[in-house]
Structure formats: structure tokens, C-alpha cells
Amino acid sequence: MDAEEFRTRGRQMVDYVADYLETIGSRRPLPDVTPGYLRELIPNTAPDKGENFNNVMADLDRVIMPGLTHWHSPQFHAYFPASNSFPALLGDILSGGLGAIGFTWASNPACTELELVMMDWLGKMLQLPSHFLYSESVTGGGIIQSSSSESALMALLCARTEVIRKLQKHNPDMSKGQVLDKLVAYTSIESHSCIERAAMIGLVTIRVLPSDDHGALRGATLEKAVKEDKAKGNIPFYLGACIGTTTRCTFDNLKELGPICTDNNMWMHIDAAYAGSACICPEFRYILDGIEHADSFALNPHKWLQVNHDCTAMWVKDKDLMEGAFHIDYYILRHVNNGVRMPDFRHWQIPFGRRFRSLKLWFVMRSFGVSGLQATIRKDVSLAKHFESLVRADSRFEIVAEVVLGLVCFRLKGDNNKNERLNQLIKEDGRIHMTPSKVKDMYFLRFAICATRTQEADVNFAWDIVQAMANKVIAMSNGITNGFTKHG
Amino acid sequence: MDAEEFRTRGRQMVDYVADYLETIGSRRPLPDVTPGYLRELIPNTAPDKGENFNNVMADLDRVIMPGLTHWHSPQFHAYFPASNSFPALLGDILSGGLGAIGFTWASNPACTELELVMMDWLGKMLQLPSHFLYSESVTGGGIIQSSSSESALMALLCARTEVIRKLQKHNPDMSKGQVLDKLVAYTSIESHSCIERAAMIGLVTIRVLPSDDHGALRGATLEKAVKEDKAKGNIPFYLGACIGTTTRCTFDNLKELGPICTDNNMWMHIDAAYAGSACICPEFRYILDGIEHADSFALNPHKWLQVNHDCTAMWVKDKDLMEGAFHIDYYILRHVNNGVRMPDFRHWQIPFGRRFRSLKLWFVMRSFGVSGLQATIRKDVSLAKHFESLVRADSRFEIVAEVVLGLVCFRLKGDNNKNERLNQLIKEDGRIHMTPSKVKDMYFLRFAICATRTQEADVNFAWDIVQAMANKVIAMSNGITNGFTKHG
The missing domain is CATH 3.40.640.10 (Type I PLP-dependent aspartate aminotransferase-like (Major domain))
Structure with missing residues (x-):
């Protein structure tokens, strides 16, 4: 690949990334693959002759996308955020190019x-x-x-x-x-x-x-x-x-x-x-x-x-x-x-x-400015506070730790089993992605504001799913209780 | 910066990289700056408001380029090579974008x-x-x-x-x-x-x-x-x-x-x-x-x-x-x-x-193919062998270690001082960049084939400089010897 082709392919890749991030909301945050999925999709040795890069581009949707966790989906609320901004990407392109x-x-x-x-x-x-x-x-x-x-x-x-x-x-x-x-x-x-x-x-x-x-x-x-x-x-x-x-x-x-x-x-x-x-x-x-x-x-x-x-x-x-x-x-x-x-x-x-690596830091601080970066933090904290208020408004739930920044730790009041079931149902549903945690034997769910694209509507969407799954968990546990009562 | 602007800026950055690499031969490999040069060129705090990215782009030539060591210059022969290929850059753009x-x-x-x-x-x-x-x-x-x-x-x-x-x-x-x-x-x-x-x-x-x-x-x-x-x-x-x-x-x-x-x-x-x-x-x-x-x-x-x-x-x-x-x-x-x-x-x-990071490895192995990658290795080894033959043809020099791959270690026969002076003159001349080394108290020069752009003409160019500087060293040392003789 010469410099001329790189100009073309580079534009194509920049567009691929822009398209991916602009449409990421349409993808489920967690991929639906089992371990070993990828090995079946590609040859087991490198090609002897170089391939046309069109083949490589075509394989992105076939090989990579099915197994990708979409960290920048507005429905991704696991772990902590991973930043991904356009000025930073430009810094990395330059860093790589200067080499x-x-x-x-x-x-x-x-x-x-x-x-x-x-x-x-x-x-x-x-x-x-x-x-x-x-x-x-x-x-x-x-x-x-x-x-x-x-x-x-x-x-x-x-x-x-x-x-x-x-x-x-x-x-x-x-x-x-x-x-x-x-x-x-x-x-x-x-x-x-x-x-x-x-x-x-x-x-x-x-x-x-x-x-x-x-x-x-x-x-x-x-x-x-x-x-x-x-x-x-x-x-x-x-x-x-x-x-x-x-x-x-x-x-x-x-x-x-x-x-x-x-x-x-x-x-x-x-x-x-x-x-x-x-x-x-x-x-x-x-x-x-x-x-x-x-x-x-x-x-x-x-x-x-x-x-x-x-x-x-x-x-x-x-x-x-x-x-x-x-x-x-x-x-x-x-x-x-x-x-x-x-x-x-x-x-x-x-x-x-x-x-x-300082190039991307430079690009980001200049493109956002201090006030712009502060705004991204404040937006995320305010979304977390919004989620917290939704949790607090539902008396079946409790907040596990003071919500200071962009993370809300919460659980259904009561035993861990109930919360493990809740987590399992949310995972099986697949429309949002959260990771649970445990402190001092207390199991709880973590809702982190991660993607910069996440808006209040996404937070409401997530809460609707949590509530729906909680309804199921409670119905199940009532059913079991009733069952025991009936037959007891 | 939104996705639309990223599409534009991304193209601009890809072109900046392509331009840089296509014209890198016109730059001296080592920058001519003294420690602390950069601090004077930019503000000492981040801007409060975000800046237009045009300002950032304009600063690349003003702030970064003067202090950059050009590892991919065909006249860079220091350390060992650092790879920098277009398919790998595409892999990194994607890796960053997926985040x-x-x-x-x-x-x-x-x-x-x-x-x-x-x-x-x-x-x-x-x-x-x-x-x-x-x-x-x-x-x-x-x-x-x-x-x-x-x-x-x-x-x-x-x-x-x-x-x-x-x-x-x-x-x-x-x-x-x-x-x-x-x-x-x-x-x-x-x-x-x-x-x-x-x-x-x-x-x-x-x-x-x-x-x-x-x-x-x-x-x-x-x-x-x-x-x-x-x-x-x-x-x-x-x-x-x-x-x-x-x-x-x-x-x-x-x-x-x-x-x-x-x-x-x-x-x-x-x-x-x-x-x-x-x-x-x-x-x-x-x-x-x-x-x-x-x-x-x-x-x-x-x-x-x-x-x-x-x-x-x-x-x-x-x-x-x-x-x-x-x-x-x-x-x-x-x-x-x-x-x-x-x-x-x-x-x-x-x-x-x-x-x-495996994306760039995948892109490289597919774009070059095994035979293409082998060709890049063989080309570098053959250029090193060519440099070795030039050194061996000049009886004032000796080869310090068998040339097996892309590195030639050589020196002027005789004491270390002469070779340290040779290195100093090459450094002051500035048209090529090499790093010297020392093993068991023997000081020598290292000529590594680094940039993929390096061709036989660049190797000849480097050797001409080494010979010209060696002539000076030998003339100086004769002059000093003569001087001592005259006054001794």
C-alpha cells in the first residue's frame, strides 16, 4: 500500500469509524458469541501473497463486529467509561503516522x-x-x-x-x-x-x-x-x-x-x-x-x-x-x-x-477547552443523579453508596439471590449492559454513565428495563412464596 | 467536534501523515533544538474555551515538527528500526475508533x-x-x-x-x-x-x-x-x-x-x-x-x-x-x-x-502477505550487506561484528578517540543519524537500515558522508601528529 492508496483507505476508515459511532445505538451492547467464535471465520495461516484491502474491509462486518463489545453504545453501563473522542482519535492518527x-x-x-x-x-x-x-x-x-x-x-x-x-x-x-x-x-x-x-x-x-x-x-x-x-x-x-x-x-x-x-x-x-x-x-x-x-x-x-x-x-x-x-x-x-x-x-x-501520546491529550484539551471538558463531567454526573432519583422513587430498591459522580450502585431490598436473578434477567434481555459487584457479601448492580452519547432518554430506557426485570423477579419470588403457601 | 467534522478532519490528518511521509527525505533526521524549546512555544495553561481545530493543525508545523526526530527518514540509521506501514496505521485508526x-x-x-x-x-x-x-x-x-x-x-x-x-x-x-x-x-x-x-x-x-x-x-x-x-x-x-x-x-x-x-x-x-x-x-x-x-x-x-x-x-x-x-x-x-x-x-x-492491537497485525499480514513481509526483511539485509561491502572496500575501516541482518557495526581501525571524533563530526554534519556503541571498551559506529524508504542511493549517500568525515578525522590526527613532530 503506497501513500496514495493510504489517502483513500484512510478516508474510508475514518468514515467507517464515524458511521460506526453514529449508528452505534442500533446495536446491542454485548455481542452474542461463544468462546472460539472467531477462529472458524478466518483462515488458520497468513496468506502468502498480499490481499487487496477491500477484502480486509469486507471482513470487518463479518469477523469483528459480531464479537465486539460496544463500549460506546448509549446502553453500555458496565465497568467505568472508556473515553473515545474525535480530537483524541486525530491525535492518535498523527502519533501513529509520525511513528x-x-x-x-x-x-x-x-x-x-x-x-x-x-x-x-x-x-x-x-x-x-x-x-x-x-x-x-x-x-x-x-x-x-x-x-x-x-x-x-x-x-x-x-x-x-x-x-x-x-x-x-x-x-x-x-x-x-x-x-x-x-x-x-x-x-x-x-x-x-x-x-x-x-x-x-x-x-x-x-x-x-x-x-x-x-x-x-x-x-x-x-x-x-x-x-x-x-x-x-x-x-x-x-x-x-x-x-x-x-x-x-x-x-x-x-x-x-x-x-x-x-x-x-x-x-x-x-x-x-x-x-x-x-x-x-x-x-x-x-x-x-x-x-x-x-x-x-x-x-x-x-x-x-x-x-x-x-x-x-x-x-x-x-x-x-x-x-x-x-x-x-x-x-x-x-x-x-x-x-x-x-x-x-x-x-x-x-x-x-x-x-x-501527549498529542491526543493536547488535541483534546484544546478542542474541548477546560469548560468543555467540565461540561462532559457534569452531564454524566447529572445523568447518574437522574438515575438515582428514579431508583429512589421506587421503594422496592435501595441505593448502596452515595452517588457522588457518574456511578449508581443499587439493589432490590432484601437478599442477594433476588439481585442475582435481576442481574441475570437484564443480561439475558441484552438491551443494556451492566456489571454487578459485591462488597462485604452484599451483591448489587452498578449503573455507570459511560458513553458520551448517553442521554436522559437512554437512562430512562435503562430504568424501564430494570423495573420490568425487577417485576419479573418479584413475581417469580411471589409465585414461589404463594406456591409454598398454597401447598404449605 | 461531531462526527461530520471528524470525517473532514480525519481526511485532513490522513493527508498530513501521507504528505509527511512522502516528503520526509527533505528533512534532517535529528531536530536542531535544545532542551526546553517547546515550553516557550505554547501557553502554560489549557484554554478555557475550546479552540477551532484549524489552530491545532497550524501548530503542528510550528510546535511539533521542529522538535521531532524523524525515525522514518531514509537517513535515519540509529538504534533499530521502528515500523510504520500504512495498513498498520489503518488498523490503529480502527482500534481507536472502536475504543x-x-x-x-x-x-x-x-x-x-x-x-x-x-x-x-x-x-x-x-x-x-x-x-x-x-x-x-x-x-x-x-x-x-x-x-x-x-x-x-x-x-x-x-x-x-x-x-x-x-x-x-x-x-x-x-x-x-x-x-x-x-x-x-x-x-x-x-x-x-x-x-x-x-x-x-x-x-x-x-x-x-x-x-x-x-x-x-x-x-x-x-x-x-x-x-x-x-x-x-x-x-x-x-x-x-x-x-x-x-x-x-x-x-x-x-x-x-x-x-x-x-x-x-x-x-x-x-x-x-x-x-x-x-x-x-x-x-x-x-x-x-x-x-x-x-x-x-x-x-x-x-x-x-x-x-x-x-x-x-x-x-x-x-x-x-x-x-x-x-x-x-x-x-x-x-x-x-x-x-x-x-x-x-x-x-x-x-x-x-x-x-x-491485533487489528493492525491482521491488516499488515493480509496486506503484505508472508512473501511481502519477507521481501521487506530481505531488502533491508541486502542494503546492510551493501553498506558492509563499502566499508570493507576502504582499508582504513574494520567491521566489528558479522553482518547477519540489517545492522552494520564498524569503526576506523585504531583507537577509540578517532572513532569518537568521527561520530562527533557525523553528528555535527547532521545529514544522517547514527548511534555509536561500545562493547568491551571498543567504541564503534552502528549503521542500521531503519526506514522502509531507505534505498541503495541513501546507503551510498551515508557512506559518502562517513568517508568525508573520516578524511577530516584522519587529516586532523595527522595534523596534530605533524604539529607534535614539528614542535617536538
Whole structure:
């Protein structure tokens, strides 16, 4: 395929995407396929000769569409949103086309430098403490990572490196294994699995602490655990705090947790994957109160800030710790400016190479403007509030967690079985897609505002289906009860 | 920006990319900027109101282009190639547009399933042992990772998990730290830094072993090290072998190393980031001989197989070890088919979310066909051989490592200083871009065939520059010598 054909095919693909997104409401959000469906549809070896691209285009509807989960359907209410905006898509087309890999400053100066400035733009929108901003501090800065998981892991690994370094300095005979056996990380039972997984990868003990009635990890809980561990001779070193948990969008109490981390020389990482984006709106900024105590902080513009996957924004207070934790000098990568004024981002991340991801962040922030991005957040929150009001108006239901942002967690009052049946019926019906969850043995349904195309009518549509299925569940359970009564 | 505007802007961006790539030969490969150049060119906060996209487009030439390293210039001969083909770009446009995240099978069945089949297509092209293929074994399979670094790390972490599990089974009182202090990984001094870094992250000791005169890690070297470590009571558990080292494209001797790994219950991971792609040509397949002993294997289609970054192909012999190493059950992600017949790829990788990257692999393999991809490899190797013949014809130069694929490592005979000056002059001249390297205190220049646009005329052009700069170096050094003689 030469450049001329690419111009034609590129237009065709852009139109395919535009058509897909414009008509996505007509598709059921979840595909109706069973595992292994795709293997039967295509050959089991690559063709020897190149094919005409028309064949490839023709196969999209035949092979891909039947097995695609439609995350941008207005009836998709599962997990959390995944952003998908047109300016971001344009940024990715450009990033791909330039194809310049930015592992060091010299390997693509524009990539490193735009990223630093964009992370500052975003940091200012979030009113982050100035020690996180590259332009306003000597120590801090931001980077685009591929995921919250990678961010939580990098933070834990940096904290681990630092605590081992300090301990071995004072106890030169201590082996790294001996240090490791004493290290303890903490997180809440409601936080994302990525924190626990980071600890598994870091091979450190992690204590999963209980949340309070509002789903928050509280200072007293952490303090008690830290004291217990210290009394045993162990070394608390890392807290993975969560702002906007996946299960029900609850918020750890950073203001209480932060000083405990500071007092105990623990690294506080804040995972605000979903909820963090809302903090560009002044009225939601309070949920980050206490962030001034954090050593690192991450949120996903690829979730709720109109930037396509992948784009996790991570800030650190001390970028030297990031650069230094796993620094390996590599002759082929030396350049006159190594580390002089600009970071070599390869040190900050797990992968070595990196795409030019700040382009899409730049395009999005300029195309929407801060006010435009705030409007998308506010619209989603208002739709969630609308759904909440529908749930509250039906006395058979209860709300499981305070609705602060775009997620409504709810259930039929009563036992879990009833709610599992409700979920099953909604899934079988197939017109909307939600994912259930469970906290402290309480099963509930999660209704997330995901697609940007979702409107009030879609929320009403979803609620009508939930009610209809609830009617069935209740009728079934009454039927059974009546049956028992009749025959009893 | 609505879908209609996206259709227009998308065409504009596709044309911008096509124009850029068609005229890239007119740009110097390295930008002429100093660190901090970009910050002066744009505002230091995001705009409050959204801007017209024309402003953004206008800024590309003003802000980005001056600081861009042109990896796809025919005069770019640094590092190793980064692929950038039109079919791959189309795949990425589609992947972005669909915006469906494939962390579990259910979250996007098409994503998981196409990936499995594409990894089998590619595995068959490489004549991998059938135990790596999803369709031909019960235990093996392939996945697209974001980088070779992530692959080497995941392999090391799986190996670590497994060895700890086994040891603790027989020694229940042994702590993980006690096991860790005994674990030893190995790699060659010539391998990519990602292996050493994986060990640092995994917190295990790594021994960096010497290579032979041809740059290969040999069986006897590994065997000696393993014996030494066992004699000390340590536990060898991982070898990061390298096929096509970054420094000078040398090859570890897999046939010798493999059986030693097997005999000592060590995980053999093969990092063939660059060179692996060449093995789709039968005449180069021999460099993978011995791969049947490996537990995991990775290469980068985003380097030399026409697939844009990121796309690292990784195969494992035992996918249960990958799924199980850091398995965390997560209620919200349960689906009826969890792990039944299809993997949930979130377990196999560091990040949680994942883009639909197999689309670009599919598009590339179909558009080029196996024979088309083989032709791109053969063309690059033949250009490298041509450059080698030019070097060999000039008796002032020497070739530093056998030219097997697309990299030529060479130097002026004599001391390092002369070669450092040569490199400096080429850099100052700026018409071509190469990166120097150093092995065993020998400094040399690396000439890699990178861009698909590079032709024989570009190779001749580069050689003319190298010769002209070499003339200067030699004249300078004669002048200095004469000067010393005169005044001495």
C-alpha cells in the first residue's frame, strides 16, 4: 500500500469509524458469541501473497463486529467509561503516522517536552499542589503511563527501592530478602486489584484493610494496622489509597491517611483512575483534599477525560526517585542532554519504548477547552443523579453508596439471590449492559454513565428495563412464596 | 467536534501523515533544538474555551515538527528500526475508533480471539514449536505486549513465582525473602538492558556473563556460572537470552544454553526484539535453533514487521503459569467464560486495560502477505550487506561484528578517540543519524537500515558522508601528529 492508496483507505476508515459511532445505538451492547467464535471465520495461516484491502474491509462486518463489545453504545453501563473522542482519535492518527519513539529526550524531543507541558496543563486544571508540576518545582513532574496498574506498580517499586536503600545504609549486613520480609503495604478492601497485584509483583506483604460504612479507608484503621506491624518489627512503607473505587466509587479519607503516611515514612500513592478526572470541576475538587500528602497520584484521562486508551496521567513528587529506581546506563542511548534538564522517560515506566501520546491529550484539551471538558463531567454526573432519583422513587430498591459522580450502585431490598436473578434477567434481555459487584457479601448492580452519547432518554430506557426485570423477579419470588403457601 | 467534522478532519490528518511521509527525505533526521524549546512555544495553561481545530493543525508545523526526530527518514540509521506501514496505521485508526477495551474475554471477545489467532499466524510464519501455538497445544499461546521489556519482566516474574512456590512447598518455613536472596538470573553483557532491569524489578540477583569473540553467550559460560552459584547454595532460575543484541546484533547460542536451562530447572526467556522478525525468512530461521528449549519468547513486530508501535509478540509454553502468577479474582470482571476456553489477558500483562492491537497485525499480514513481509526483511539485509561491502572496500575501516541482518557495526581501525571524533563530526554534519556503541571498551559506529524508504542511493549517500568525515578525522590526527613532530 503506497501513500496514495493510504489517502483513500484512510478516508474510508475514518468514515467507517464515524458511521460506526453514529449508528452505534442500533446495536446491542454485548455481542452474542461463544468462546472460539472467531477462529472458524478466518483462515488458520497468513496468506502468502498480499490481499487487496477491500477484502480486509469486507471482513470487518463479518469477523469483528459480531464479537465486539460496544463500549460506546448509549446502553453500555458496565465497568467505568472508556473515553473515545474525535480530537483524541486525530491525535492518535498523527502519533501513529509520525511513528517517532520517545524513550529518551533525544529520540524524540517533541514527545518528551509536549508531555511535560501537557501534564502541567492537566495538573493545573486539577489544582494539584505545585510540587507535582514540572514547571513550578525542581523535584516533581508528570508522565503518561499506559495504565493505573503500571502507575501503582511504579510507585510501589520506587518506594521499595528507597526503603531498601535507606535500611541497608544503616544496616549494611541486611540482605534485600531480609528487608523484603519486613515490608508491609496497605490498601482498602474496596480498592482496585491493581494495588494488590503491585504488591504481589513487588513481592511485599500487603494488608487489605476494612473500609468504613461509607466505603472509605479511614486514618484510624490505617494507624492501628501500622502500629501492629511496627510492634511486630515490620516496616510499613506504602499505602495505595483509592479515590473512586471500582466497586462503588467510594473515597478513601486522604486527609486522615496522609499525615499517618508522613509520620511513618510511608509512600502514599493515590489511585484516582476514574474519579480523578471529575476534579477539573471546582465543585468536585474536594475529593482530592489531602493530596498534598501524596508522593504519587494517577488518574486515567482514557476513562473520563475524552482521551482514547491508553493515557494514564501520573504525577510524582520526586522524579529523581523515579529516574533512579531502576536506572541503567546504556551507551547507545547517551545524548548530551541525558537528564540535564529533561527526563528520559524510559526510566519512569515499565516498557522501554513509548508512543507520542501527549498529542491526543493536547488535541483534546484544546478542542474541548477546560469548560468543555467540565461540561462532559457534569452531564454524566447529572445523568447518574437522574438515575438515582428514579431508583429512589421506587421503594422496592435501595441505593448502596452515595452517588457522588457518574456511578449508581443499587439493589432490590432484601437478599442477594433476588439481585442475582435481576442481574441475570437484564443480561439475558441484552438491551443494556451492566456489571454487578459485591462488597462485604452484599451483591448489587452498578449503573455507570459511560458513553458520551448517553442521554436522559437512554437512562430512562435503562430504568424501564430494570423495573420490568425487577417485576419479573418479584413475581417469580411471589409465585414461589404463594406456591409454598398454597401447598404449605 | 461531531462526527461530520471528524470525517473532514480525519481526511485532513490522513493527508498530513501521507504528505509527511512522502516528503520526509527533505528533512534532517535529528531536530536542531535544545532542551526546553517547546515550553516557550505554547501557553502554560489549557484554554478555557475550546479552540477551532484549524489552530491545532497550524501548530503542528510550528510546535511539533521542529522538535521531532524523524525515525522514518531514509537517513535515519540509529538504534533499530521502528515500523510504520500504512495498513498498520489503518488498523490503529480502527482500534481507536472502536475504543473497546479487552481486559477479559467478555469485555471484548473479538479482541482476545483475533489476538490468539494472529499470534498463531505469526508463530507459524516463524516456524515456532507447536507448544507455543494456541491452536496446536493445550498449554501454550501468544499475547501482544507493549514492549520487550514487559515481556522479559513478565517471564522473570512468572519464573520467580514458580520457583518460590516449589521451594516453599518443600520448605514451608522458608520466607519469600529467604528464597529471594538465593535466586540468580543470568544474561549476557551484550543483551538489552531490559533483562537486567527485569531482575532489578524482580529484586533478584542477576549475573551479567561475558560473551565470546562473536558476541554470543555460550553454554560453557552459563554452565560454569550455574555450578558456581549452586555450590554457594544459590538457586539459578532464569536466563534472559538474546537473539540480535542491540549493541551489535549478535546471537546467544540457544542450542547450547537451552539444555543447561532444562537440566537446572531454569526458565529460558528469549528476547529477539529486533532479529526475531527476520526468522519469517527460511534462510534466517536457523538463528532461532534451540528455541524448543525456551519457556517464553518475544519479538517486536513494531520494530521490523511493519506494525506500528506498540506491538510486541510474546509466546509462552505454559499459559497457566502466566494466568496464575498474579491472579486476582475480581467480582466485577466475572463472566461465564472466565478462563474456560479463552484467556483473560489482563493476567498476562502489567497493565489492566488493553487496546485492540491485533487489528493492525491482521491488516499488515493480509496486506503484505508472508512473501511481502519477507521481501521487506530481505531488502533491508541486502542494503546492510551493501553498506558492509563499502566499508570493507576502504582499508582504513574494520567491521566489528558479522553482518547477519540489517545492522552494520564498524569503526576506523585504531583507537577509540578517532572513532569518537568521527561520530562527533557525523553528528555535527547532521545529514544522517547514527548511534555509536561500545562493547568491551571498543567504541564503534552502528549503521542500521531503519526506514522502509531507505534505498541503495541513501546507503551510498551515508557512506559518502562517513568517508568525508573520516578524511577530516584522519587529516586532523595527522595534523596534530605533524604539529607534535614539528614542535617536538
